[in-house]
Amino acid sequence: MSEMQVKLLFPTKEIAEQYYRQLVYLACRTCYSEMKPEEIWGRIQNGKVRDEKMEELIAKVVASGHHSTIEHIWFAFSISGVSRTLSHQLVRHRIGIAFDQQSQRYVQFKNTDDLFVEPESIAQNPEAHALFEELRAKSAEAYQKLVQLGIPAEDARFLFPQAVTTNLVMTVNLRELIHICGLRLCTLAQWEIRRLFKKVRKEVMAVSPFFGRMLVPHCVHEGFCNELNNQDGHCRIRPPLTKAIEVYEKWRRGELVEKSG
Ligand SMILES: Cc1cc2nc3c(=O)[nH]c(=O)nc-3n(C[C@H](O)[C@H](O)[C@H](O)COP(=O)(O)OP(=O)(O)OC[C@H]3O[C@@H](n4cnc5c(N)ncnc54)[C@H](O)[C@@H]3O)c2cc1C
Known part of the structure; x- marks a missing residue:
């Protein structure tokens, strides 16, 4: 992997x-x-x-x-050995940044063994891992087969899952x-x-x-968290926005007791 x-x-x-x-x-x-x-x-x-x-x-x-x-x-x-799932997110950044990425049109992959990223959630679950392995091997094998049949790399790549590296x-x-x-x-x-x-x-x-x-x-x-999935405040780096406003309002009303010492 x-x-x-x-x-x-x-x-x-x-x-x-x-x-x-x-x-x-x-x-x-x-x-x-x-x-x-x-x-x-x-x-x-x-x-x-x-x-x-x-x-x-x-x-x-x-x-x-x-x-x-x-x-x-x-x-x-x-940057190497990352998935196309990652690169798809990465290249959404447009301003003040330049990318050049390995082409799947011009590169015909001969070694497909190291060509996939497996998420830990899958790797740690034996049944999920077996399924992942099966599909990874099948897609690599099918890619090689298409190339042998004379299909251009730019079309053979359609068989790759998003786990394929770049x-x-x-x-x-x-x-x-x-x-x-x-x-x-x-x-x-x-x-x-x-x-x-x-x-x-x-x-x-x-x-x-x-x-x-x-x-x-x-x-x-910013001093607060605006992530919707952190309404419960489980990430403790900064309080959720609603909590931060609550604390600010308390402070404004003079209800916050300062700790001494
Ligand atoms: C947690 C998370 C979840 C996401 N989920 C999705 C999703 O479900 N679907 C999806 O499609 N995308 C998703 N994205 C991608 C997101 O919408 C942005 O496309 C990506 O994060 C790039 O950031 P940016 O827009 O700040 O671009 P950058 O290129 O990094 O731009 C930098 C800044 O420049 C300014 N700017 C850039 N371009 C323009 C412009 N055209 N007009 C005005 N101002 C501009 C903005 O202030 C911008 O923040 C997600 C991103 C994150 C972080």
Whole structure:
């Protein structure tokens, strides 16, 4: 069975450390300075702006919603061993992002053994697993048979289930990456795409903990959860919107007792 792999190809840690914080700071600072961007860049390059100062301004600007500033930095990933179920969801993201995906027209698959993703819920249930295995083997065998009969790969692929794997290159700017992680790191997101973005976050953290920490479920930024399936509040990252409003109303009426000590 196929194993999901995610690798950040660009930037390297050195490039991220040398340019990424600096570029976003440059974008922010240009808006509030008489200096030309090249002058600000010169000051950054000459070490006249401390890292903490850059991070402080970036954090303030991002919190204020001035998000064009974080469109200046990009992250390129290699993604492999994911299902077409996942890629179908992934490529719905349209803005500030580019994909290139392995073609099922031009690639004729010779090795179909590793070509499927099996969900854990199926793998852990012997009867479901047997059924999955049976259909997986049948569809792989039928695909090979059609190819042998001279059917083009672009038509033989119609036999593949959604579990079939695919590989992609994904390049995305930070603004869009924060947006996507906001949706896809939610504990209620579909498991495979959530797993993908956990790996994406880990990769970004390895080159830039400062930007990596911005990749969180959107409820973290917003302070409440608007997922309909969390009305009971079982996900405890943030309270459901209705609960948050209730607490706010109590606070407004002065009914909240502050804990001492
Ligand atoms: C939990 C969950 C369940 C989902 N269920 C379904 C489903 O059942 N069926 C289904 O079809 N899809 C479903 N989707 C996909 C969803 O509707 C979006 O297509 C997908 O999440 C892409 O996000 P986005 O629209 O924010 O696009 P992005 O390309 O990531 O856009 C980023 C932001 O840019 C802005 N933007 C982008 N394009 C436009 C535009 N044309 N006009 C105005 N503003 C724009 C919006 O503010 C948008 O949020 C689901 C997504 C999630 C997270």
